[in-house]
Every structure is written in structure tokens, then in C-alpha cells.
Amino acid sequence: MPNQPDVMEKLVSLCKRRGFIFQSSEIYGGTGSVWDYGPLGVELKRNLQERWWKAMVRSRSDIEGLDSAILMHPRVWEASGHIGGFVDPLVDCRNCKKRFRADDPRIKGTPGTPDAQCPACGMKGTLGEARQFNLMFKTFMGPAEDSASIVYLRPETAQGTYVNFLNVQQSTRQRIPFGIAQIGKAFRNEITPGNFIFRTREFEQMEMQFFVEPGTDMQWFEYWKEERMKWHRGLGLAPDRLEFHQHRADELAHYARAAFDVQFDFGGTLGFQEIEGIHNRGDFDLTQHQKFSGKKLEYFDHASNKRYVPFVVETAVGPNRTLLALLVNGYREESVEGEAEGRVVLGLLPALAPIKAGVFPLVKKDGMPEMAKKISDDLRKAFSVFYDDSGAIGRRYRRQDEVGTPFCITVDGESLSANTVTVRDRDTLKQERISVDALKEYIGPRIVE
Numbered sequence: 001m002p003n004q005p006d007v008m009e010k011l012v013s014l015c016k017r018r019g020f021i022f023q024s025s026e027i028y029g030g031t032g033s034v035w036d037y038g039p040l041g042v043e044l045k046r047n048l049q050e051r052w053w054k055a056m057v058r059s060r061s062d063i064e065g066l067d068s069a070i071l072m073h074p075r076v077w078e079a080s081g082h083i084g085g086f087v088d089p090l091v092d093c094r095n096c097k098k099r100f101r102a103d104d105p106r107i108k109g110t111p112g113t114p115d116a117q118c119p120a121c122g123m124k125g126t127l128g129e130a131r132q133f134n135l136m137f138k139t140f141m142g143p144a145e146d147s148a149s150i151v152y153l154r155p156e157t158a159q160g161t162y163v164n165f166l167n168v169q170q171s172t173r174q175r176i177p178f179g180i181a182q183i184g185k186a187f188r189n190e191i192t193p194g195n196f197i198f199r200t201r202e203f204e205q206m207e208m209q210f211f212v213e214p215g216t217d218m219q220w221f222e223y224w225k226e227e228r229m230k231w232h233r234g235l236g237l238a239p240d241r242l243e244f245h246q247h248r249a250d251e252l253a254h255y256a257r258a259a260f261d262v263q264f265d266f267g268g269t270l271g272f273q274e275i276e277g278i279h280n281r282g283d284f285d286l287t288q289h290q291k292f293s294g295k296k297l298e299y300f301d302h303a304s305n306k307r308y309v310p311f312v313v314e315t316a317v318g319p320n321r322t323l324l325a326l327l328v329n330g331y332r333e334e335s336v337e338g339e340a341e342g343r344v345v346l347g348l349l350p351a352l353a354p355i356k357a358g359v360f361p362l363v364k365k366d367g368m369p370e371m372a373k374k375i376s377d378d379l380r381k382a383f384s385v386f387y388d389d390s391g392a393i394g395r396r397y398r399r400q401d402e403v404g405t406p407f408c409i410t411v412d413g414e415s416l417s418a419n420t421v422t423v424r425d426r427d428t429l430k431q432e433r434i435s436v437d438a439l440k441e442y443i444g445p446r447i448v449e
């Protein structure tokens, strides 16, 4: 497979310039690997999240939604294994105070011995022994800052779902198999974050836990694996940039019976990386919470008269990573026939594009701006539009191409007498003349799929 080009640097610049993504606290010099979503970024992210919610919750009778809190009882993280097991071994340099993962390939020699060399300052014998470092962010609940009041920012949304399993099941009267889905923030104190919004310490998850009868779990695992790949293809991500990665026995998390990642080819040195994980977690989580809480988390099946702790098949998407995949996948530079200047296009699926249509008067006179403003005000009731009357018309088209706007509507000399406009397609560059009254019908169906 040909190596995909590395467009990350260009995207970081485009995202800042056009208001997709800004560095957090930029005026203070920035916060490491934390990012803010600007006006266009938040629209794109919401469109992506709403698409997932619709596919996973609204359009299905067997999945319920949930929005559990970020702060949870600290015992949750003992039960889940995050307090004991969610650790990375790290080494510190006494000389330069830098911190490294113990398995950093740049470290020469064994940390803690005189021959070990620091990869940053080059000193020998200054690296301490590897120490366990927990990836959870800690804070205190209430006024006392002591060990009894420690709480954690959740490192995943899934545990909020498990502890609510019976609340949801009993309040909705769902029968197994059924699922619980949620979208929310999670936090991990990553040692090596980076690659723009790919790996960050504060991020979002779109997770669904599907509760099934033990013995049917692999069947459901296969079902969800295929469903989730289909969903990613439906976002417009190129099929040859998507693949499954199966976790080998030594890669499997302690709770997992089987795991596949959906990987996307981000190009350059990043290459194929996980954007979603599909996991068969067995009864690990519910059993652990039964043990630690002392409360039964069993399901009673009236039809078979059986009582059991369900198995869980989890699908966990990183929306921030998927958003980055959409940008990487959509970014292209093209030459335009008959024009000296080329164009940058963000080939986003119209349904995901932050702006659906640009509306322009060809020139700023003869009643054209008034008519264009009226059209944009009217269309704005149905979808997001952007009115622009500054600069040459070609530049206005380019500005919309660059942010992925699928349609540009232009009011010209003929518009006032005939009540028509031209509609330009972002990808084909073809223009069609359409009655103003038919605009909503024309664009509407083209931006839903």
C-alpha cells in the first residue's frame, strides 16, 4: 500500500487559521497537549457525535442513552483495576529532572545503574530506578485535602455505565441483549501525549456497553465489529485507510476476552492508529463491582428462568481522533483548470461539514447583498450558512472549500429578475441555476446522509 502523505502540519495551521482547533491557554504560552475547539471545530465535533448518537441510540430499540458523572466513588477505580493496574513504569533523571517511560528506546543501559545514560542531558548514572506512575488525575472532594477525600477524574466513561446497569435495565424494562451508550469526557495523565489532537490528556469518548447472555458474547462481538467498521466507512473515510487490528494474547487488557481495533491510516510516520476499540470484556466489570460494592448486579431472564451476570461487548470510539481522521482524510490540494492559483479542499461528508452553504452576492451593489442576506437568513432556519460579501468571488469560494462547505450559493445579475441563484458544488465545481424557492429542497436531502 502506498504511504499516505503527512498533512498534519498543514492541518494544524489550517485548524488555527480557520477556527477549528486552538491550543489551550495560548496567550499564556499554551498548555501541553490540550486543545480547544473553535467555532467550526465544535460544529464538526457535534455533527460527528450526533451521528454516533443517532446510529447507536435513537435509531435502535435495544440501546439506551446515559450521561454519568465524571467524578465517581473512589472504590469504583479499585474495582475496575485502575488504581492497582493503570500504571506506566517511569524513570526520572536527577540531573535534568526530565521524566521518561522506562521502556523508552533512547535510554541506554538499565535505569538505576551507573552505566545508564539520560537521553535528554546525556549524563551517566543520573537515571533513577523505574517507578510506577498512575495515569489517573487526582483531586480532592470537599474542603479537606487528605487521603480520605481523594477522588479521580474518570479515565473512561464505561465504569459509569456498569454501576448504572441495573438502574437503566429496571427503569427501561430492557431485556438482554441490550446496550447502554454515552458520550463524555475522560482524563489520562499520559506521559507521551502528542500528534495534535490524537493523544491528549483530556479527551472525549463515545462508548457503548452491550450486555449479553454468557455464551452468546462472541457472536455479538462479531456483529459489533462489523457494524462499527461500517459506521466509519459511512463517515466517508477511505476504505483503504481503514483496517482491523486484532489484539494478540500479550496485547489484551486484563479484562478482555477478545479485542479488535479499528485503525485509520493518518499518513506520514503516524500511519495506522486506533480510532475505536471493540472489546469482549466478559463478566469482569460487573463481577468486580458486585464484589467491591456488595450489591448484586445480576439479570433475571423470565423466559428461561435463569439468573446470571451478563457478559459485556464494548465499542469505544475516540471522537477527537475520529475528527482528526476526518480532517486528514478530507484534506487535499488541487489545481483548478483555467486558474493560476490552486485550492485547498476539505472533502468532508456534507452531513458532517460545519457550514452547509456559503451565500454570496456577486457584487456589493444593485440589490444583490440584500437578496443574498434574505436568502441566508431564510436558509439558516434549516441548516448552518455563512454570508460573505468581502473580496473577489473566487476567493470566497476558496475560503469555503478550505473548511469543507459543500455548497456555495451566488446571487448575480439574473437573480433579481428571475428569482434564481447559482449553486456551486464543492467537489465537482459544477454550477446549477436554481429557483430561490427550491433551494431548501435542493440542499436539504444532500446534507443528511
Ligand SMILES: [Zn+2]
Residues within 6 Å of the ligand: 093, 094, 095, 096, 097, 098, 118, 119, 120, 121, 122, 123, 126
Ligand atoms: Zn538528564
